[in-house]
Amino acid sequence: MKHFIVHYQEIVLKGKNRYIFVNKLIENIKYATAGLGVKQIRHKDGRLILDLSAGAGEDMISDRLSKTFGIANFVLTRRISNDVNVFKEEILHHIKDRNFKSFRVSARRGYKGYPLTSMDVDRIVGAHVKESTGAKVNLTKPELTIYVQILSGETYFYLDKIQGPGGLPAGTGGIVVCLLSGGIDSPVAAYRMMKRGCSVVFVHFHSYPYLSKASQEKVQDLTEILNQYQQPVKTYMLPFGDIQKEIVLSVPAKYRVVIYRRMMLRIAERIAGEAGALALITGDSLGQVASQTLENITTTEHAVTLPVLRPLIGMDKGEIIAQAIRIGTYDISIIPDQDCCQLFIPKNPAVRTIIREIERAEMRLDIEKLIKIALVHAN
Numbered sequence: 296m297k298h299f300i301v302h303y304q305e306i307v308l309k310g311k312n313r314y315i316f317v318n319k320l321i322e323n324i325k326y327a328t329a330g331l332g333v334k335q336i337r338h339k340d341g342r343l344i345l346d347l348s349a350g351a352g353e354d355m356i357s358d359r360l361s362k363t364f365g366i367a368n369f370v371l372t373r374r375i376s377n378d379v380n381v382f383k384e385e386i387l388h389h390i391k392d393r394n395f396k397s398f399r400v401s402a403r404r405g406y407k408g409y410p411l412t413s414m415d416v417d418r419i420v421g422a423h424v425k426e427s428t429g430a431k432v433n434l435t436k437p438e439l440t441i442y443v444q445i446l447s448g449e450t451y452f453y454l455d456k457i458q459g460p461g462g463l464p465a466g467t468g469g470i471v472v473c474l475l476s477g478g479i480d481s482p483v484a485a486y487r488m489m490k491r492g493c494s495v496v497f498v499h500f501h502s503y504p505y506l507s508k509a510s511q512e513k514v515q516d517l518t519e520i521l522n523q524y525q526q527p528v529k530t531y532m533l534p535f536g537d538i539q540k541e542i543v544l545s546v547p548a549k550y551r552v553v554i555y556r557r558m559m560l561r562i563a564e565r566i567a568g569e570a571g572a573l574a575l576i577t578g579d580s581l582g583q584v585a586s587q588t589l590e591n592i593t594t595t596e597h598a599v600t601l602p603v604l605r606p607l608i609g610m611d612k613g614e615i616i617a618q619a620i621r622i623g624t625y626d627i628s629i630i631p632d633q634d635c636c637q638l639f640i641p642k643n644p645a646v647r648t649i650i651r652e653i654e655r656a657e658m659r660l661d662i663e664k665l666i667k668i669a670l671v672h673a674n
């Protein structure tokens with residue numbers, strides 16, 4: 296029978312709150328691997344052990360674990376005898392099909408009461424493998440590493456470690472609302488907040504029926520990918536076309552972009568209230584476009600009281616793209632769509648707005664009415 300052993304890293308640091316993080320991690324793993332043959336998850340000696348039923352979907356489980364935040368690394372492993380003289384034979388049996396000229400043994404004790412030290416185990420197993428296979432011991436660059444883990448009453452062996460995504464378990468960091476556009480940046484921003492333990496509620500503004508439904512379809516696909524990293528929370532689709540029309544009619548063209556953004560944040564803040572969220576998230580990166588100068592970021596954010604967090608603020612476009620490719624959102628983000636921001640975009644948006652001027656321009660708008668228009672038609 297096989298098992299996965301999951302190692303968490305950072306959550307060890309959380310002192311008395313540790314059990315909250317571990318319990319949440321267990322809950323998230325249960326959710327992510329539901330129906331794949333995980334019989335039970337046990338917390339033992341600072342690790343999680345997933346006991347598998349016969350015929351469990353090992354590859355699928357592995358894929359899900361690689362997307363579960365809070366996991367440093369994990370291994371697919373076999374349980375072996377607790378007696379070194381027995382398990383050295385078992386290990387030899389399991390590696391007989393592997394081709395290697397050099398190896399090392401790396402034993403670790405999660406249970407310090409074991410009668411041998413890790414080094415004793417390394418030496419005994421190493422000598423046996425060397426003698427039986429003719430391979431050389433190489434401690435620095437071996438072709439094969441044989442890992443042995445000694446826990447209280449259970450011993451395991453494995454050959455390959457799989458990297459986890461790191462971060463903190465989703466759901467331990469509170470709820471945030473992410474403004475998700477369908478572009479490259481905001482999905483990466485959402486991912487980075489999830490990685491820090493947040494549950495992310497998505498809000499998308501579209502211009503249907505003025506423009507096609509393409510942006511909404513993209514956002515659906517993007518949230519499907521992003522929700523592999525958390526237990527899905529609601530996605531809100533909000534009409535923005537009528538709001539843009541009002542803004543175009545009432546405010547000077549150069550201020551439109553900032554005022555669109557201020558309206559988006561205000562509406563998102565209302566949704567945050569409903570969802571119990573404590574912050575708003577955007578994909579802004581400093582200086583990338585006209586709306587992302589320090590001045591415009593300041594005037595935009597002034598429209599709301601909740602903090603607006605921008606996890607990508609100091610990243611280059613190239614770095615953001617590389618991350619989007621790793622997450623799997625890039626291919627969807629680059630599909631051409633009709634983003635609401637392409638509608639009624641002025642030729643020369645102001646890059647250095649000041650709050651007083653923007654507030655004066657907004658006096659011609661019935662802000663509360665515009666917020667209601669979007670909220671009433673949310674779906």
Ligand code: ATP
Nearest residue numbers: 474475476478479480481498499500577578579586
């Ligand atoms: P992205 O790649 O995320 O679209 P961007 O580089 O195109 O970002 P902007 O279009 O200025 O930059 O948007 C800045 C941020 O404002 C976005 O990252 C997103 O958080 C938010 N935003 C923009 N348009 C929308 C929209 N239609 N719906 C929801 N949020 C939006």
Ligand code: MG
Nearest residue numbers: 476478479634
């Ligand atoms: Mg965009």
